[in-house]
Amino acid sequence: MTEKTRGKRTTLVHGGTRRSQYGEVSEAMFLTQGFVYDTAEAAEERFVQAGPDEFIYARYGNPTVRMFEDRMAAITGYEDAFATASGMAAVNGALMALSKTGDHVVASRALFGSCLYVLESVLARFGVEITLVDGTDNAAWDAAIRDDTTLVFLEAISNPTLEVIDLRHVVEVSHKVGAKVIVDDAMATPIYSYAAECGADICVISTTKHVDGQGRMLGGVVCGDRETIRGPIETYLKHTGAALNPFSAWVHLKSLDTLDLRVRAQAGCALQIAQALETHSKLARVSYPGLASHPQHEVAMSQAESGGTVVAFEIDGGKEACFRFLNALEIFTISNNFADSKSIVTHPATTTHQRLPQAQKDILGISMGLVRLSVGLEDPDDLLADLMQALEAV
Numbered sequence: 244m245t246e247k248t249r250g251k252r253t254t255l256v257h258g259g260t261r262r263s264q265y266g267e268v269s270e271a272m273f274l275t276q277g278f279v280y281d282t283a284e285a286a287e288e289r290f291v292q293a294g295p296d297e298f299i300y301a302r303y304g305n306p307t308v309r310m311f312e313d314r315m316a317a318i319t320g321y322e323d324a325f326a327t328a329s330g331m332a333a334v335n336g337a338l339m340a341l342s343k344t345g346d347h348v349v350a351s352r353a354l355f356g357s358c359l360y361v362l363e364s365v366l367a368r369f370g371v372e373i374t375l376v377d378g379t380d381n382a383a384w385d386a387a388i389r390d391d392t393t394l395v396f397l398e399a400i401s402n403p404t405l406e407v408i409d410l411r412h413v414v415e416v417s418h419k420v421g422a423k424v425i426v427d428d429a430m431a432t433p434i435y436s437y438a439a440e441c442g443a444d445i446c447v448i449s450t451t452k453h454v455d456g457q458g459r460m461l462g463g464v465v466c467g468d469r470e471t472i473r474g475p476i477e478t479y480l481k482h483t484g485a486a487l488n489p490f491s492a493w494v495h496l497k498s499l500d501t502l503d504l505r506v507r508a509q510a511g512c513a514l515q516i517a518q519a520l521e522t523h524s525k526l527a528r529v530s531y532p533g534l535a536s537h538p539q540h541e542v543a544m545s546q547a548e549s550g551g552t553v554v555a556f557e558i559d560g561g562k563e564a565c566f567r568f569l570n571a572l573e574i575f576t577i578s579n580n581f582a583d584s585k586s587i588v589t590h591p592a593t594t595t596h597q598r599l600p601q602a603q604k605d606i607l608g609i610s611m612g613l614v615r616l617s618v619g620l621e622d623p624d625d626l627l628a629d630l631m632q633a634l635e636a637v
């Protein structure tokens with residue numbers, strides 16, 4: 244049976260495995276910067292053309308990192324992948340490697356703040372024209388994508404408001420003019436990611452999120468066709484020092500063993516919480532792509548089998564009510580990451596999105612009453628009881 248015909252869970256455990264001469268069961272951690280050559284001739288040869296199992300320097304590649312890259316490519320459905328030190332190194336690498344002065348990039352407006360910085364403050368500085376659109380509006384994409392558009396960038400599910408983009412539509416319109424589509428797929432999770440299936444050319448993932456999923460590691464990966472990944476993407480990333488370190492790659496590999504189990508348990512619990520909160524009298528609105536009341540529910544369910552692990556809602560009474568709610572929670576911890584095994588609560592308007600100008604907060608729907616929950620691996624009954632008692636305190 245080839246790797247291609249295997250299921251995702253088998254691939255998560257075995258994909259890309261390379262064994263040393265010792266035949267170790269668990270993936271080996273090659274904590275080495277460099278590699279030695281038997282002869283001067285062998286060194287010369289490797290610098291001319293390194294074979295698939297030959298390495299030169301860990302900034303270019305390392306056996307443990309390569310295992311992680313091959314496994315990520317296999318589970319996301321892409322030919323190849325390059326692993327990076329963080330999700331932002333992956334986003335920056337993909338955008339910088341694939342654009343040049345005079346290019347036109349269209350992106351959805353509801354982006355992670357650092358992604359917006361790379362587009363508006365870095366790429367724009369080098370003469371790349373950026374057009375931002377309301378990602379949920381197919382007509383807005385149609386109007387913004389031009390004959391000279393070269394790249395399209397979007398988050399399939401936005402953070403923190405959980406807007407869902409009709410990826411198949413955006414890919415179709417982009418490919419008509421020859422533009423490449425880059426999807427930032429942190430929120431969708433590698434288990435439910437539909438980027439490859441919908442035809443996205445490149446998928447970037449912050450593996451800090453669900454892949455590590457236990458609050459320890461920063462990491463990222465750029466996935467795509469082999470020509471692009473081992474061409475412009477690798478060239479840019481290896482020369483600019485974005486490589487993932489072997490220790491982080493090893494922790495990530497061990498995390499992939501349980502990724503499917505963790506994400507399914509977290510997403511199942513998130514749905515349960517969203518359903519229970521939907522009718523709560525103290526909440527103005529509950530947003531979860533898995534709820535029939537979500538504005539893009541049908542699109543979301545046609546692209547993934549789950550609404551994911553994050554739930555957002557609005558509490559009547561603004562900041563004061565939210566803070567009372569956050570401070571009353573006993574199991575949910577107040578933090579700003581998501582996709583952790585520990586459940587997390589975030590007040591985006593005063594933390595992760597504090598610096599956004601008010602006008603932009605208004606456009607994106609980041610109000611003072613908005614709360615984001617990242618659902619972890621605790622007992623669903625305990626999490627529900629915690630949320631209900633904290634809402635009583637509001």
Ligand SMILES: *Cc1c(COP(=O)(O)O)cnc(C)c1O
Nearest residue numbers: 329330331355427429449451462
């Ligand atoms: C977290 C996140 C990133 C950045 O990832 P880091 O690993 O923190 O650098 C980029 N995009 C999205 C959508 C994210 O959620």
